[in-house]
Amino acid sequence: MDNLIKCEGLTKRYGKNAALWNFSVEIPAGKIIGLLGPNGSGKTTLIKSLSGILMPDAGKMEIAGKEIGTETKKIVSYLPERPYFSSALRVKDTLCFFEDFYGDFQRKTAEEMLKTLQIDTNSKIGSLSKGTREKVQLVLVMSRKAKVYLLDEPMGGVDPAARDFILKTILTNYNEDASVLISTHLISDVEKILDEVIFIKQGKMALYKSVDEIRMEEKKSVDALFREVFAC
Amino acid sequence: MEWKFTDDIPIYQQIMDIIKQQIASGELAVGEKLPSVREMALAAGVNPNTMQKALAELEREGLLYSKRTAGRFVAEQEEIKKGLQEELLMGYIETFLKNMAKLGYTVEEVVEIILKHEKGEEKDGQFN
Numbered sequence: 001m002d003n004l005i006k007c008e009g010l011t012k013r014y015g016k017n018a019a020l021w022n023f024s025v026e027i028p029a030g031k032i033i034g035l036l037g038p039n040g041s042g043k044t045t046l047i048k049s050l051s052g053i054l055m056p057d058a059g060k061m062e063i064a065g066k067e068i069g070t071e072t073k074k075i076v077s078y079l080p081e082r083p084y085f086s087s088a089l090r091v092k093d094t095l096c097f098f099e100d101f102y103g104d105f106q107r108k109t110a111e112e113m114l115k116t117l118q119i120d121t122n123s124k125i126g127s128l129s130k131g132t133r134e135k136v137q138l139v140l141v142m143s144r145k146a147k148v149y150l151l152d153e154p155m156g157g158v159d160p161a162a163r164d165f166i167l168k169t170i171l172t173n174y175n176e177d178a179s180v181l182i183s184t185h186l187i188s189d190v191e192k193i194l195d196e197v198i199f200i201k202q203g204k205m206a207l208y209k210s211v212d213e214i215r216m217e218e219k220k221s222v223d224a225l226f227r228e229v230f231a232c
Numbered sequence: 233m234e235w236k237f238t239d240d241i242p243i244y245q246q247i248m249d250i251i252k253q254q255i256a257s258g259e260l261a262v263g264e265k266l267p268s269v270r271e272m273a274l275a276a277g278v279n280p281n282t283m284q285k286a287l288a289e290l291e292r293e294g295l296l297y298s299k300r301t302a303g304r305f306v307a308e309q310e311e312i313k314k315g316l317q318e319e320l321l322m323g324y325i326e327t328f329l330k331n332m333a334k335l336g337y338t339v340e341e342v343v344e345i346i347l348k349h350e351k352g353e354e355k356d357g358q359f360n
Contacts, residue, residue, distance in 0.1 A: 032279055164277070171274055192243055192278045212242040212282075221239035 002065060004029040004148060004179050005050065010059035012045050012203075019045040020056065021203040029147075030176050032193055034222070035183040037200035038230050043183040044081060046200070047150045050181075051078035064147055074103065077146035081153050083137040087126025091119060091136055098140050110143035113169065131158040138166055142173040149180040155189065163189050187223040197222050199229060235276040243278060247286035250276075255295060255306055256316040263308040266296070 005027040012020040020042045027033060035043050048054040050061060052068045063072040085094050091114065098105045114121060117135055125133060134157050141149065151170070155163045163186065171193055174180050184190055191211060199207040206229060211222055218225055237246050254260040266272065266287070273283040287304060290296045295312060298304050332342045 031281070167277065168274065171277075171280070176280075192237055192282075195279055195281050212244060212285075215240065215242045219240045224239060 003027060004064055005181075006060070006062040007046075007050075008060045010046070010049060010056045010061065012042075012049065012054065012056045018203050020049070020059075023059070023200075023203060023205060025198065025205060025208065027179055027181070029179055031195040032170070032174070032180045032182065034187070034190055034194040034197040035181055035200060036185075036187060036197055036222070036226055037183075037206075041200045042203040043200055044152055045203075047078070047152045047181065047183055050148070051076055051150050053078075075147040077102075077141045077144040077149045079138055079141040079149070079151040079154055081156065083125075083133045085125045085133075085137070087124065089125050090121065091123050091125065091128075092121040094125070094136065094140060095121065098143070102144050104145040105140075106143045106145060109173070110139050113139045113143065117165070131162055134158055135162060135166070138169060142169050145175065147178050149174060149178065151180065151182045153184055154182060155184060155186050160189075167193050187226055188221065191222050194222070199226070201230070235278070244282050244286040244289065247276060247278065247283060248290055251286070251290060252295065252316050253320065255313055256320050258313075260306050262306055262310060262313055264306045265302070266304045266306065268303070 003026040005025070007026075008024045010020045010023040011018060019040075023042070023046065035046065037043050045054060049056050050063065050068065052073055061068050064075060066072050085097075089097075095107055095110055098110070099107055111121070114136070117132075117139070119128075119132060119136060125136070128136065134154075138151075138154055141151070149170075154170070155166050158166065167190065170180060170182070182190060182194075194211050196208065196210045197214070198205065214220075214222055214225055235247070235250060237243055251260065255262075260266070267275070269284050269287065270280050272287075273280040276283065287296060291298060291304070295307050295316070296304055297307055329339060329342065332339075337345075
């Protein structure tokens, strides 16, 4: 089967700095993949490029055989680093937003998850804590029946118990022919839900391997290997 | 999340070990139907592909079997459970004796101490 995500020779410069440099990768369907790298290594740039909100300076990208654009946005569910809803909105308004914007949004699923989290849909976004806002955003993003989930630091601001909830949410909601790309620093937390990891270093691919291979060959966890590869 | 994993071994192998223990201890009964891969993955907090791999390996080893539409079951033969128990037992004994050897005890001494310990005599004997 054709790979779900294809990138070839992606390059993106910010002034003199290259955030991505000749970056190529092919990602199959049905995998949960960790996008790991230190700060400023190009993780967010890659995710934003794939979600179609950044144009790379050079290179080609395809998702499910289509160039990045309106068609791919229909099948890509993107969780940005920071929640983007206005604080004046109520949680239920964000549900309506997603319902209007995305044909694959499952409002019922979202409502059930919010209920489990004891988040009142009448609350204003502005009245929620940072962690709760992140949870709302993740619930929305994971309630789409998408082909590709791009999650940029999904656990940045939440406590360990909520991290478990987030991991569970990801595991429960992605379907078998979808792929999930998760960028994160919290490697030891996500390691057990990952199939494969991509190490990205100064905008270039440093490694792309399955978690099992790393553990088998290196006799250490991905977290330990990461600390070695990116030791300062 | 429920299951604990160590760093140095592939997770699917650790899942296999845990399930073997569950069969040996009877937590998973002989012939019992297993939950779906997804449910098990969720309970363990792991990727469904990883759980699938572990279960497929266990199936290859003959500890589990699939019925086409009904799902996956623990093997029905009591000997398999027996075999697992022995395998685990031998493993534990090996590690134990290795550790005891590191402390400088011979197998004979260890056996003697264990017997004493069982009788509740350890307090006035070896450990004072």
